[in-house]
Amino acid sequence: MKQCRLMNGDPEFIGGLVPGTKIFLANWKTVPIEVIKVGDEVLTSNGGAAKVEAVLRDDHHDLVTIRQNTRHRAHLKDPSVEKPWGIIEITCSKRQKLVLSTKQRIKISKRGRRGFMEVSVSQLADRQTKDGRIIKIIKDKSRRFPLTAERSEIIDYVKPMVLRSEGRCFTWQCEAGDLVEYVNKKRQAGTRMILQPFSIEIPVLGPWLQQCFGRNITAGQLEAMAWLxxxxxxxxxxxxxxxxxxxxxxxxxxRLEENAKVWGMTLRMWYGEGRKASGFLHTYTGAERLWNVNNPLVKVLEGLRFYENGKRKDRKNVPLFMRTEEIVVREAFLAGLIDSDGYCDIQDGSIRVIIPTAYPPIRDGMRSIGRSLGLNVSTSFRGAHFYERHGQNKSDTWTFYLSGGTNDETLRSILNRCSCERKRNPKIQYCTNTDFEEFDSDYQSEENENDPEDNDDLSGIREGFEDDLEDDPEEQQDGTFNFGKFRFEIIPGRKDAVIGLVLSGTSNRTFVTDDQIVCASAELSTERLESRPYFRRRCLSCRTETTPKWCKVPWLGYVLDRICLACSTRYSRTHMRCSNDLCNWVFRLRVQKGKKPRCKKRQVAKIVTRQCERCGSTPLQEGNP
Incomplete structure (x- = not known):
C-alpha cells in the first residue's frame, strides 16, 4: 500500500498533541513536544523508557480539549468566589488515543412484571464505527434468567467474566472522538483518565547532606530534616x-525540638500575647549561642534553593526535585507542612487534608509533590479581599484538598509521621461539602445508581456471588503507587497543528505529559486505522445499505456484521437461509396466487425444495419456523 504524505513531506498519522505540551523524558526531565527528536527516550506509564521512532507534524488536525470535570460548585453559587485553580487540561488531536480506566459493572435487575431477571456484566468488546474501523469499547453482556433460577446458575454465568485484578477495572485505550460518539453517557460517567504517580526515587537531599557535612546520614536524620x-x-x-x-x-x-536536636540545634521560644510564640533554632560554638550561623537547616534552605534564589530572606520555594525525591522524604516533608498549616477531617468516610497557602511557588510545589505520590489534589482559589471579621486585607489564597483516592495507604503513612494526634486521628466532619471534590476513588456516578426496577430481594444473590468470586481487592504494594484517576470532559475545538510521537516496541507504547496524564503513541496511517468516509454498512443477506434498524445476525452469534430489519423479520418466520456462506440469502414465505396456505408447515415444505434465488444453492433449515 502506498503511504500518503502530508504537504510537509511527513507520512499521514493518527493522534498527536499540540505544540507546547511538555513531555517527560526517560531521565525525568520535561521538555516541549516540539523539542523531542528521533532517538530520544520518553517515560512510559510503567516507569520504563520508549524510544521515539518518528516525530511527525500536521497543521490541519481536528482538535479536542480534554478537561478535568470537577464538582466545584461554590463559584456557581457565589459570584465572588473565584473559579477553581489547577484544573488538568490537555489539547490533542480528535484521534489521539487516551488511556482510560473503567470499573467493571455487574448488575442484576428484577423485571417482575415480565417474569424474569436480567444479569448484565460489562466487557471490553469490538465495535465497528461508521467509517469502517474496528475499535474496542466497554459494552454490557446480558442474559435473562427466570425468577426461579438457582443462585449457582447465575454465579456460573458471571464468574468467568469477572476481572481478577486492579480493583475489577478495565484499563483500555480509545480515541477521544470515538469515546464521545460510541460510548453512552452512563459509561462515560464511569470512565476515568489515568494519572501516572512517580514511584521512582532520585535522592537529592541525602547525598547533598552527606557531601555538605562530610559524614553518613542516617534514616532518622534524613526524615528529621525533611520534616523541618x-x-x-x-x-x-x-x-x-x-x-x-x-x-x-x-x-x-x-517534635520541633526533637528533630532540631537530631541535627545539633536547640529550640528557644519567646512568648508573646495570648498563645502566640516564636521559636528559634540555635547552634553553639563552645558556650556561645549562635543563630543562622553554621545552622544545618539554613544551609539546606540556601543550598537546595528552598529560598527562591538561594539567598536568605528571599521568597519561599519548593524545588522541583522534590517530586522525584525518596518517598520517605516526600512523605516527611508533607507531614511537616500539615503539622504547620494543615488540618484534617473525615468526610464521607475518607480522610481529607486541607492546606492553605498564599505563595505561588509553594502552591506549585505542593501540587506536584501530592500528585507524585498518587494523591488526589484539588485546589480552590480566593482572590485578594478585605476580611471584615478581623479588619485585615487578605492576599490571594489557594487552598489545597488532599485525599488518598486509590493510594489511601500513602496518605495514612504521611499522617502517621505528623506530630499532632488530632491530625493522625482526625474527627468526622458531618456536614458534607462537595464543592471541592475533583477526583473519585470509588467510581460513584450516575452509572452505578440503582435501576428503578431493581429489587432489594436480589441483594442476597449479589452478596453471594461477590463472596464466591473471591475478588482480590486493589492493594498498594510497598514502594509503588496505584494509578490516579479523574473525571473528564471532552470539548470539541478547531483545526490546528499537532505533533505526533511514534514510539518503538509493542508492549508499552505510552508516554507521560507534565500533568502526569498517560497518552498512547501516535500511529502511522494504515488501511486498518484510517477513516473511510465512503464506507457504508450493508446487509449480510440482501446487501441493502438503508434500513430503519440494523439487527444482529442470528446464525453467526456475536459478530460485527448486521442484517437489515426486513431480513431479520423474514428469518424469524422461516429460519431458513442459503447454505452458501458467501450468499446468506434469507428465504421468503411465498404463497401461490389465489390459494391461502392452510398451515405454515406445508408452506415451508414447498420452500425446502427450492433453490436460492441469487446463487442457486440449496437452502439451510435452522430450527423450527
Whole structure:
C-alpha cells in the first residue's frame, strides 16, 4: 500500500498533541513536544523508557480539549468566589488515543412484571464505527434468567467474566472522538483518565547532606530534616531558622525540638500575647549561642534553593526535585507542612487534608509533590479581599484538598509521621461539602445508581456471588503507587497543528505529559486505522445499505456484521437461509396466487425444495419456523 504524505513531506498519522505540551523524558526531565527528536527516550506509564521512532507534524488536525470535570460548585453559587485553580487540561488531536480506566459493572435487575431477571456484566468488546474501523469499547453482556433460577446458575454465568485484578477495572485505550460518539453517557460517567504517580526515587537531599557535612546520614536524620523543611515552608520565617508557633501546641513544639536536636540545634521560644510564640533554632560554638550561623537547616534552605534564589530572606520555594525525591522524604516533608498549616477531617468516610497557602511557588510545589505520590489534589482559589471579621486585607489564597483516592495507604503513612494526634486521628466532619471534590476513588456516578426496577430481594444473590468470586481487592504494594484517576470532559475545538510521537516496541507504547496524564503513541496511517468516509454498512443477506434498524445476525452469534430489519423479520418466520456462506440469502414465505396456505408447515415444505434465488444453492433449515 502506498503511504500518503502530508504537504510537509511527513507520512499521514493518527493522534498527536499540540505544540507546547511538555513531555517527560526517560531521565525525568520535561521538555516541549516540539523539542523531542528521533532517538530520544520518553517515560512510559510503567516507569520504563520508549524510544521515539518518528516525530511527525500536521497543521490541519481536528482538535479536542480534554478537561478535568470537577464538582466545584461554590463559584456557581457565589459570584465572588473565584473559579477553581489547577484544573488538568490537555489539547490533542480528535484521534489521539487516551488511556482510560473503567470499573467493571455487574448488575442484576428484577423485571417482575415480565417474569424474569436480567444479569448484565460489562466487557471490553469490538465495535465497528461508521467509517469502517474496528475499535474496542466497554459494552454490557446480558442474559435473562427466570425468577426461579438457582443462585449457582447465575454465579456460573458471571464468574468467568469477572476481572481478577486492579480493583475489577478495565484499563483500555480509545480515541477521544470515538469515546464521545460510541460510548453512552452512563459509561462515560464511569470512565476515568489515568494519572501516572512517580514511584521512582532520585535522592537529592541525602547525598547533598552527606557531601555538605562530610559524614553518613542516617534514616532518622534524613526524615528529621525533611520534616523541618516542610514545617519551615508552612510556619517558618524568611529570616532563617525562626518559626511562628502556638504556645499551647505541645505536640508540635516537642517534635520541633526533637528533630532540631537530631541535627545539633536547640529550640528557644519567646512568648508573646495570648498563645502566640516564636521559636528559634540555635547552634553553639563552645558556650556561645549562635543563630543562622553554621545552622544545618539554613544551609539546606540556601543550598537546595528552598529560598527562591538561594539567598536568605528571599521568597519561599519548593524545588522541583522534590517530586522525584525518596518517598520517605516526600512523605516527611508533607507531614511537616500539615503539622504547620494543615488540618484534617473525615468526610464521607475518607480522610481529607486541607492546606492553605498564599505563595505561588509553594502552591506549585505542593501540587506536584501530592500528585507524585498518587494523591488526589484539588485546589480552590480566593482572590485578594478585605476580611471584615478581623479588619485585615487578605492576599490571594489557594487552598489545597488532599485525599488518598486509590493510594489511601500513602496518605495514612504521611499522617502517621505528623506530630499532632488530632491530625493522625482526625474527627468526622458531618456536614458534607462537595464543592471541592475533583477526583473519585470509588467510581460513584450516575452509572452505578440503582435501576428503578431493581429489587432489594436480589441483594442476597449479589452478596453471594461477590463472596464466591473471591475478588482480590486493589492493594498498594510497598514502594509503588496505584494509578490516579479523574473525571473528564471532552470539548470539541478547531483545526490546528499537532505533533505526533511514534514510539518503538509493542508492549508499552505510552508516554507521560507534565500533568502526569498517560497518552498512547501516535500511529502511522494504515488501511486498518484510517477513516473511510465512503464506507457504508450493508446487509449480510440482501446487501441493502438503508434500513430503519440494523439487527444482529442470528446464525453467526456475536459478530460485527448486521442484517437489515426486513431480513431479520423474514428469518424469524422461516429460519431458513442459503447454505452458501458467501450468499446468506434469507428465504421468503411465498404463497401461490389465489390459494391461502392452510398451515405454515406445508408452506415451508414447498420452500425446502427450492433453490436460492441469487446463487442457486440449496437452502439451510435452522430450527423450527
Amino acid at each position: 523543611l516542610g514545617f519551615w515552608i508552612g510556619d517558618g520565617c524568611r529570616e532563617g531558622a525562626k518559626f511562628a508557633l502556638n504556645s499551647e501546641d505541645d505536640d508540635v513544639n516537642t
